[in-house]
Amino acid sequence: MSETTTKQRPGTMRLIDAVGQSMPPAAWVSILHRFSGIIMFLLLPFIIWVFDRSLESDLGYQYIADVFAGGIGPVRGWFFKLVALALIWSYLHHFIAGVRHLWMDATHSVSKEFGRVSALVTLGLSIVLTLALGYKLFF
């Protein structure tokens, strides 16, 4: 081995490091795929709770509708809608990025161009659908 000075390797990229770099769209899709998965994992009890109460009875269903309208105690209804919106985006991004993975697996589309275009489509489509569903949710 020659006596060259080797740059210190940066190690594993942490989530916080990701946002500091200039990343191509495919890199954003990838880290957001992970991030959206984590968000859904953390909000899983919320999802099951809504599932539980809404299916319990007519009163339970109404209760959930009221939670999103009027809130619970000091926590306002719009906060719950924001949480739902975060879930909507997370699911949409995760789903579309996942389909992108499946497409790459099935068709062996591994060119840089495909990576770039499909990444932009993923980001665009998930944001557009989130905005559309968010509009329905809030207005």
Added chain:
Amino acid sequence: MTQNFGSKRTVVGAHYGLRDWLAQRITAVLMAIFTVALVVQVLLPGPMGYARWSGIFGHQWMKMLTFVTIIALLYHVWVGMRDVIMDYVKPVGIKLVLQVGVIVWLVGCAGWAIQVLWRL
């Protein structure tokens, strides 16, 4: 024959990780089928209320599909979170606690969801 047990066990190479890679894809497809089935039923014309909502999950085929989805989700989330923990948590002790915690938590959540489903 090479020794492949105990401390000499091979943990890299062929087929290692293939099961979970494939499981992620398969569980994803199952959950996508469930998503489509649910979204279609929700978007059908007519007002949404408790009667319709509980009606969707009242059909036996939907209960089966939802149950499969819950199990698929359990495994899918486990592989995903395990990968995240493996990437960011290096100390073995903490990693073990977190991974066991995730499994226990997910199994509990699955149980809760199954309970909700079969109450109907």
